[in-house]
Amino acid sequence: MAHKRPYHCLVMLFVLGICFEASLGDTDAQILMRFKGSLWNGQALNNWGSESSLCSWTGLLCRENQTFYGLRLEHMELGGKIDIETLVELPNLVSFSVINNTFEGPMPEFKKLVRLRALFLSNNKFSGDIPDDAFEGMRRLKRVFLAQNGFTGPIPKSLANLPRLWDLDLRGNGFGGNIPEFQQQDFRVFNLSYNQLEGQIPESLSNKYPSSFAGNEGLCGKPLSSCNGNESRSLKPNLASPHSKGKKHGVLIIAIIVVTVVAFSSVVALLFIHKHRRKRSKPGILPKRGTSHKSVGFKESQYSVDLTGDLKGGDGELNFVREDKGGFDLQELLRASAVVLGSGSFGSTYKAMILSGPTVVVKRFRHMNNVGKQEFSEYMQRLGTLTHPNLLPLAAFYSRKEDKFLVYDFAENGSLASHLHGRDGFVLNWSTRLKIIKGVARGLAYLYENFPGKTLPHGHLKSSNVVLDNSFEPQLTEYGLVEVMNKSHAQKFMAAYKAPEMNEFGRPNVKSDVWCLGILILEVLTGKFPANYLRHGKGGNNSDLATWVDSVVREEWTGEVFDKDMLGTKNGEGEMLKLLRIGMFCCKWNVENRWDWNEALAKIEEVKEKDGEDDYSCYYVSEGDLNSKTMTEDDFSFSVTNG
Structure with missing residues (x-):
């Protein structure tokens, strides 16, 4: 029987070889082709399988060493099923995006993809409540974008408990209830706007921009308006209860008073506007002492200002720094029709339209007392000699002890x-x-x-x-x-x-x-x-x-x-x-x-x-x-x- 041992060994090696090969499983290419089969409207992925190099396939993300690490299937009108069981077989998948497609239904069980670091599902048709444990075990997840879908119910606590979460965008859904306490507080992106959230904003999120919570009428607390006592602005009474019925008459009376006040205020406002329009022809561009202008942001503010009396104490004339400029004097500048363009850390900026003259920009600086009058004048003259197509030319300056005014050419398209x-x-x-x-x-x-x-x-x-x-x-x-x-x-x-x-x-x-x-x-x-x-x-x-x-x-x-x-x-x-x-x-x-x-x-x-x-x-x-x-x-x- 000894002579049969080599044959038995060969058979055993052959069987082990088959078992070993089977244990390797499908290649990434085979797995991705199976995943594609679960999708609808996959025309955008037509080169999948036809290209020899995996990293040349549409929507695949690869590192420099040609290692596949993510799917970016965005703006492709894809739909159908996101086959999580198939994606689990991709050991290197750390990023998944199907932004702006037509996927619908409940959110798939992405928690099975424990290696995932980024998940982008924005602008689809996903809907329904997300289970509270939907993100359990995803300790590597850093970026979650679920915006512009139809998700409802409370924000999952497992999402709030992600230890490495940096970017979160849930805007434009129907999430409701209170905002949970997030374990991660130092977000780079954080947006819960336009949902149905209510209650007090957690103190750990009070340093976020108000826009992060916009469109949630039931929210209160910093950075929004303060809550009334311990109740949220969103807590609405049950109108069917005897207690609320007793309040109906009071509410009606308040409503009548409010309407009366609004009507009276409208009449007063119309009279004020009529009177104000008669005064708008008065000249001036510089603010009176004690007047404060809030920043108008990035949009031109269309209102005139009558501020000529604030120029006393200056040197009495505009100092032009370029020979090609001029043709108007200080009084003509003061008579110009002017609007406020903005207000910043240095002062206000105005657009002045000089009658029978150019349109200029006047910038007021309140913190230019670092040099004397002569030195300041010489330095402005030097700036006036600079000529380059990509520099806004300085035309003139006006100097006084409290502040300085620089006059520039006007740029038609703003900042x-x-x-x-x-x-x-x-x-x-x-x-x-x-x-x-x-x-x-x-x-x-x-x-x-x-x-x-x-x-x-x-x-x-x-x-x-x-x-x-x-x-x-x-x-x-x-x-x-x-x-x-x-x-x-x-x-x-x-x-x-x-x-x-x-x-x-x-x-x-x-x-x-x-x-x-x-x-x-x-x-x-x-x-x-x-x-x-x-x-x-x-x-x-x-x-x-x-x-x-x-x-x-x-x-x-x-x-x-x-x-x-x-x-x-x-x-x-x-x-x-x-x-x-x-x-x-x-x-x-x-x-x-x-x-x-x-x-x-x-x-x-x-x-x-x-x-x-x-x-x-x-x-x-x-x-x-x-x-x-x-x-x-x-x-x-x-x-x-x-x-």
Whole structure:
């Protein structure tokens, strides 16, 4: 029988081989093809299976080493079943997105995907209550976007208990009940607006923006209005109860009183408006002492101001700094029809339409007492000699002890901030945004060339200080004012003093303006306002725009960074990625690794409106290399896909 042992061994090895091969399971490609079979309207995925390289399949996310890690099936009109049991077989799946499709019904059991770090289901037709344990075990989950669906019921406690949750967007659903206590409090994105939530907002969320809770009439407490006692504004009485019936008459009486007061107020208001209109022809652009104007944000405020008497104590005349300007004097400026454009940390800004003359912008500065009258005049004359297509020309100035007034040319299309963040602004497409960034960089470079010995040639570069002419060509304003600004006020409010080196060294660097340029690039590409500019004081922090972009690129895909209003540009995403990369290197925390203005300008000039032959649709940065303080240029790489 001994001679049969080799045969038995061969049989055994063959059987073990089959068992071993079976234990390996299907490949990622086979699993994905099975997943595709559960979907409806899968025409957008027609190249699945036909392409030899998995990372060339539409909607697949791959790292630089061609390792598959996520599905991004967005804007494809997909529907059907999201087969979780099949997705569980993908060991490397950490990101899943089906934004803007037609999936419907209850939320699938994503908790089975315990490795998932990002879940995007926004803009579908999912509905119904989400089970309280729907997110149990998903300890790696950092980003949850469920906006614009039909979800109802309370917010799951398992979602609130996620330890690493950074981004949460539940807006536009029907979630009800009280907001649970979230374990994670330092959110980058947090939005519960336009649901049916009620009760008092947890104290841990009181530092969020009011817009995060808008559209929930039953909510109260900071940052919204205070609650009445221990009751929510949303707690409505049971009108069928005897107690509430007894109150009906009282409510009716109150309603009658309110209607009477409103009617009387309307009559008074009409009389006031009629009287006010008769006074609107009175001249003046400067506010009276003691008058306070709230910021009008990014939208022009259409009201005149009668403020001529506030100019006493000045030098008596407008000082023109350019020979090509003039043709009007101080009295003509005071008689001009004027409207308030905005109010900021330095003072108010006005648009003045001079009769039989030009339209100009007058900026009032209350914190320019750093130099004497003669020195201030000489410095303004120097600023007046600067001529560049991307600088808003200074035309004149008016000086007095309390404050200064600078007169600039008027830009027809307002500020860049008004278009990026204003509700009524013209939507800027990719080509216009690229044009704006190139113009801003050229204007900044011109300032560096003309102020070679100055640490901050601009000092206050931000989107509200970039204005656009009638062809949307950008022009910088409020440049070169660090020299004449009170130091304490500059450190508290000027953009360059928000650079991270202020925390480390207590003073700006020659690259601090470049940091502002980088933040501006990221703002233009993302459409997000740099919230760190709103905080008073110097130095950056861990919640600034640059850190947020770093984290999104590190965690997921760069496409999530871009402003949705800018997307849809044919063959332009690769160039957008190049500009994003430039912005990140311009605002690196480590000053030594940050690009200087020469390199930044050269790189920006290389960016084109459309891609070349390569289509960069997936941008990946190694997580281990994405420390914003140590990152080098070689750390960045592109993963080329056709997705």
